[in-house]
Amino acid sequence: MNKVNFTYFLFFITLSIFCQTKDFTQFVNPLVGTKNMGHTFPGATTPFGMVQLSPETNLQVMFTEDGKYNPDTYKYCAGYQYDDTTIFGFSHTHLSGTGHSDLGDFLVMPTTGTLNLEPGEAKQPKSGYHSQFSHKNEKASAGYYSVLLDDYNIQAELTATDRVGFHQYAFPKTDEAHIILDLVANIYLHDDKNTWTFIRVENDSLITGYKQTNGWARTKFVYFAMQFSKPFTSYGHKKYDKSKYNGFYRKFDEEHNFPEMAGKNIRAYFNFNTSENEKIKIKFALSSVSTEGALLNLNTELPHWDFEKVKNETKEKWNKELSKIDVETETLEQKESFYTAMYHSMLSPIIYEDVDGKYRGLDQNIHTSNGFVNHTVFSLWDTYRALHPLYNIIQPKRNNDMIKSMLAHHDQSVHKMLPIWSHYANENWCMVGYHAVSVIADAVAKNTTDVDLNYALKAASNTATVPYFDGLGYYMNLGYVPEDKSSSSVSKTLEYAYNDWCIAQIAQKANNTDAYSTFLKRSKNYLNVYDQSIGYMRPKLADGNWRKEFDPLNTHGQGFIEGNAWNYGLYVPHEVDKMIAMMGGKDSFSKHLDKIFTTPIEDKYIEHNEDITRDGIIGNYVHGNEPGHHIPYLYNFTNEPWKTQSRVRMIVDTMYSNKEDGLCGNDDAGQMSAWYIFSTLGFYPVNPGSTKYSIGSPSIQSAIILLENGKKFTIKTVNQSSKNVYLSKIKLNGKSISTLTIDHDDIENGSELIFYMGAKPNKKLTE
Amino acid sequence: MNKVNFTYFLFFITLSIFCQTKDFTQFVNPLVGTKNMGHTFPGATTPFGMVQLSPETNLQVMFTEDGKYNPDTYKYCAGYQYDDTTIFGFSHTHLSGTGHSDLGDFLVMPTTGTLNLEPGEAKQPKSGYHSQFSHKNEKASAGYYSVLLDDYNIQAELTATDRVGFHQYAFPKTDEAHIILDLVANIYLHDDKNTWTFIRVENDSLITGYKQTNGWARTKFVYFAMQFSKPFTSYGHKKYDKSKYNGFYRKFDEEHNFPEMAGKNIRAYFNFNTSENEKIKIKFALSSVSTEGALLNLNTELPHWDFEKVKNETKEKWNKELSKIDVETETLEQKESFYTAMYHSMLSPIIYEDVDGKYRGLDQNIHTSNGFVNHTVFSLWDTYRALHPLYNIIQPKRNNDMIKSMLAHHDQSVHKMLPIWSHYANENWCMVGYHAVSVIADAVAKNTTDVDLNYALKAASNTATVPYFDGLGYYMNLGYVPEDKSSSSVSKTLEYAYNDWCIAQIAQKANNTDAYSTFLKRSKNYLNVYDQSIGYMRPKLADGNWRKEFDPLNTHGQGFIEGNAWNYGLYVPHEVDKMIAMMGGKDSFSKHLDKIFTTPIEDKYIEHNEDITRDGIIGNYVHGNEPGHHIPYLYNFTNEPWKTQSRVRMIVDTMYSNKEDGLCGNDDAGQMSAWYIFSTLGFYPVNPGSTKYSIGSPSIQSAIILLENGKKFTIKTVNQSSKNVYLSKIKLNGKSISTLTIDHDDIENGSELIFYMGAKPNKKLTE
Secondary structure (H helix, E strand, O other): OOHHHHHHHHHHHHHHHHHOOOOHHHHOOOOOOOOOOOOOOOOEOOOOOOOOEEEEOOOOEOEOOOOOEOHHHHHHOOOOOOOOOEEOEEEOOOOOOOOOOOOOOOEEEEEEOOOOOOOOOOOOOOOOOOEEOOHHHEEEEOOEEEEEEOOOOEEEEEEEOOOEEEEEEEEOOEEEEEEEEEOOOOOOEOOOOEEEEEEEEEEOOEEEEEEEEOOOOOOEEEEEEEEEOOOOOEEEEEEOOOOOOOHHHHHOOOOEOOOEEEEOOEEEEEEEEEOOOEEEEEEEEEEOOOHHHHHHHHHHHOOOOOHHHHHHHHHHHHHHHHOOEEEEOOOHHHHHHHHHHHHHOOOOOEEOOOOOOEEEOOOOOEEEOOOOOOEEOEEHHHHOOOHHHHHHHHOHHHHHHHHHHHHHHHHHOOOOOOOOEEOOOOEOOOOOOOOHHHHHHHHHHOOOOOOOHHHHHHHHHHHOOOOOOOOHHHHHHHOOOOOOOOOOHHHHHHHHHHHHHHHHHHHHHOOOHHHHHHHHHHOOHHHHHEEOOOOEEOOEOOOOOEOOOOOOOOOOOOOOOOOOOOOHHHOOHHHHHHHHHHOOOHHHHHHHHHHHHHOOOOHHHOOOOOOOOHHHEEOOEEOOOHHHOOHHHHHHHOOOOHHHHHHHHHHHHHHEOOOOOOEOOOOHHHHHHHHHHHHHHOEEOOOEOEOEEEEOOOOOOEEEEEOOOOOEEEEEEEOOOOOOOEEEEEEEOOEEOOOOEEEHHHHHOOOEEEEEEEOOOOOOOOO | OOHHHHHHHHHHHHHHHHHOOOOHHHHOOOOOOOOOOOOOOOOEOOOOOOOOEEEEOOOOEOEOOOOOEOHHHHHHOOOOOOOOOEEOEEEOOOOOOOOOOOOOOOEEEEEEOOOOOOOOOOOOOOOOOOEEOOHHHEEEEOOEEEEEEOOOOEEEEEEEOOOEEEEEEEEOOEEEEEEEEEOOOOOOEOOOOEEEEEEEEEEOOEEEEEEEEOOOOOOEEEEEEEEEOOOOOEEEEEEOOOOOOOHHHHHOOOOEOOOEEEEOOEEEEEEEEEOOOEEEEEEEEEEOOOHHHHHHHHHHHOOOOOHHHHHHHHHHHHHHHHOOEEEEOOOHHHHHHHHHHHHHOOOOOEEOOOOOOEEEOOOOOEEEOOOOOOEEOEEHHHHOOOHHHHHHHHOHHHHHHHHHHHHHHHHHOOOOOOOOEEOOOOEOOOOOOOOHHHHHHHHHHOOOOOOOHHHHHHHHHHHOOOOOOOOHHHHHHHOOOOOOOOOOHHHHHHHHHHHHHHHHHHHHHOOOHHHHHHHHHHHHHHHHHEEOOOOEEOOEOOOOOEOOOOOOOOOOOOOOOOOOOOOHHHOOHHHHHHHHHHOOOHHHHHHHHHHHHHOOOOHHHOOOOOOOOHHHEEOOEEOOOHHHOOHHHHHHHOOOOHHHHHHHHHHHHHHEOOOOOOEOOOOHHHHHHHHHHHHHHOEEOOOEOEOEEEEOOOOOOEEEEEOOOOOEEEEEEEOOOOOOOEEEEEEEOOEEOOOOEEEHHHHHOOOEEEEEEEOOOOOOOOO
């Protein structure tokens, strides 16, 4: 090492010691949410990483043999269920916390003994290649997962770089060690899911290939390069295709040591001899572009075989992101819940480009990102609410990249639409609204994006005027979505109206008064679905009449998607005051909120909704799903704001924990966790697109938020405890404030916010 | 026009008049070979063009409902049968003259009246979208095809640039004009052929998309851009998929005016209003890379809508290629047969790259050709015999590009093999041998390639040493392919031995004495499958014994592929003299040849071979298939060379014509036609890889061959007629020659060759 390098070395060592003495990863438990319906995965990934290398505890098919939907499908959105005792292998792509699913690509399973390529039944031990495991032999931490595969006495360890999964399998001594690569396995598997798969054995320790599926992502391509640390002694595959045609490949013994394997459904295997405790390592790189791209990613990100080094570097990457909010809490459990929520908030959106910036676009052409890092997995109906607002505080640069990814999606879209749910170079059209505009408006309002405003406005306006999109043509003509033309019409009308308000905000910043007035006018459309005579938002028909059949409690078929008129009907975040006035005023509204939280909902009202589960329900309030996430904060707009404080605290304490069942519903790509982070810090973005946050009840002792502008936003609480959930006083930079809002500027300016807490409400504190 | 431009203009006009006064395209009849088993297509294409836009007269499925092979499949290798009266549409990719098939991509059909997306049955008029047609309303010429679609009174015209098909449809007046784009249609269609198809409606007159198939090419991607000359008024599609899963696309009315259409099997349509005789034109560009590539090809090659201009330019491209051999013949029929053969010899291999040089490689990655034009469709077991030798005379630069394409194929091959049958970024493994080495050796011998010799040798040697390839491992170990391990073992042994001789020739030129001796030794392996006791090449078993069951006349299951011991057993082109000596000497060999031509083969011996048809048989000689193409020339190696002259003339006169049934078997990607061109000119490359041509019986009056070195090789005949088929004297550059061979240098030096003909043989002329 020369002198200059040594100086640099000292500088970075010093910097590193100075900047990061705390290990926040110790408070992350990736298993949180893996029991019941959290739909999180426990495996290894980097923050926002393209690879999510995680165990599958069961392999489901979506449709049973008689053609019926298999209700177990839903349980395995992320591939892993804590109550299971079986591991089928480790695959490389997973969604975190979604309520519909896909992926589970490239399942790798190490086995020993007589080769068995059939996965077998989870309920029947040794019925296939799967293995029993127990949680006592399982470790999950940020960027690292390990488990003992009991059936084979193989210790499996996983870590990852951004684009490369790194496996390490310690085998027993055997002449029959196998590594299975199952290309049939898929999450949300159905008969026609795989459209094509392809493996090339490049040499005795490197294979490449791709898998193409037709699932939630209609046409998904994932390319890979898989490098073994040791040459395999032989290999082969089994093809499960039904096609009568195999061309002249029939002249080969394709199934044994033939270096091209292809078909719709194939399982490959690679054989080894191992000595006792010999570790076989695998580097498994992904690309959306090509096998060439996957190899480039592999060689660039992971040119060595040092597993511990990657494990530590990935842990360090996580620590860097987690350290952006340094909280102190009363209990360890709270701290673990907090940092696990932080962890869950950074599992998606994921980067979606190769190290050279190339990525597959929505038009299926290969693009190169210019001035941004392309991302995918935008579950926007969920994440616009709190996750992207959170990013505007702790990840503004990355959020700006995400916005640019959305604009690229728009440019590549044949509909000229921003993403609804951006999914591996596909639009999967899940849920309602066009909430990318909210993400853009929020970033515009908070000055965290440098995109051209006119371009952003044009993209937003294009998106909001596609007549064949989900009732939007009717909405534009009639001012509401008619239920007889497009179901979930009230949800759509409310979400569109809010989205239009967002577009108006962008227009205002762009000084486009025409667009501003057009979309501001459209933002009032919520008025058109409010039935004054019954006091509920209600589905209206194309002829202007209210639909006769209507049950404001039923969450199915009543004009709302995954919600009912009682809760989803309160969705006017941009004009809460006007909505409250329209609904009879503050006191009556308070009473309605009380009723929501205290009237138990009957099973018959939720039985048709996979996404509404008992765990996440308080009365009629459904925390386990998104449309009500702002509801606890609505008391702030009434004469009883302290009820926000108690309800928020109740939800924080009862709906989250540091245990495997610590999520009361799908984490929804981080939205549930983002709600928790905001709410424990004491404020929440009720209306993304505005700079205001509504104050709730902080449940931390203190927090320091590191901002990208170099400043720190400090939150302190005085006298806070599980009993002292009410606000008695709030000081911002030493001055008492009387409203229950703070502004984004307060954060960005590096203010100090002190919450003084007590066991009883201070009823003078109002909005 | 300014003065300089005007001067250029005059210059080019003069040049054009000077260089090309003759129109050779008038002698081309693309319908030759469309009746019975020629398997040629009559549609529009440029020389070696990537688009072959041609009508389909029936849509076949490969397997009937009970799972059996549909024997009609074979008839439709090129999509068109002259005896049919129905047209189903015009698709953009076709193979010319093959005996197995694929392609037929992007079938376009114009219709009127009530929309019908079902193709219907050919036998039932008006049972689907197909139309009746008659040959009196049909025109086919080089680069142009037109037909009246009787059912709709639509005049269809087709032409093409290298990468763009150009359609022109003259409609009647109607409010119900449709253009159907059928993505279900495929040549050699089976249930699982389409793996995925995708259409994007970019705007009201442009669509893009792709089709991915699993056929003879295992994983073929073809991307397209389709531009209409007039906006469609509406559009839609029908999806025929059986998949239970459609994600959230179900929220759309996907079938009507929804600009993304995707699935395994879809048919799309585009609606128009037309006035009487209104012409709707379509530009349809292909790419192996992406829709972006297809659009680039479209905009680069065809930026205008002038149909006549393209038709004329394409005709001119053909004329330029056809003019490379300027023949005079006794009859117009002969001239038409000759130029049609010339035409057929340039329908493949085809260029396979976008205008920017990008192409899909065998590894499925996107490559850019560097210093060559990438080609595909190498049907090498057929074309190494005479087609590539022909190219070495009239297309040496392009042949060099083809060799470089083969080397790129090798580099991209996981097997590190040169192509066996290169097929749209796939290896389809059809037939036996590794004849790319012959093409390279022939070009090396004739100095028409500038590839690095060591690199070419390495690629050839790699190809010849892949142990799992088609019995090659056994061949390397035992010196022959054992029939009990790999069928068609004698054919394989003979072809490998010849191929090895070719590699030895490359090695010799590369001064690699080790490789030379290795492969020269291997080239003697034909000795190992000759059974002296019965006087035939015969299948041998792995234990060294001859197979007991053996019938030297049967073309099925007797160690030969598409041939029998009588004819295929004479395949030792590199050591004909030694073979003849081994088989008992010249006189006995002559008698065997006589027997071949005079003993009628019984049906039972050929019934299992689709590729051997009665039309192409003389006694036991099968001209309609390749393995015997050198046989008529083998008399030259005996004491009765004049029998070569009469037999060649007999074959030229009886096995070819200028009529629709003018080919006696599959044209085999141009090999049959190349045989005709050589044989009518009076010589034939019996042993590609050597510079010698064996002289037969010229049937032209004269020929001038334009060489790329600027010289002209002139052939004249004196006293030649259908009766005067025997050579009495040969003069090369004014000097009599007594051998029946000429050398490639004689051609390249621009010699004059005069054949003096008579009605009786001159028995003094011998080899």
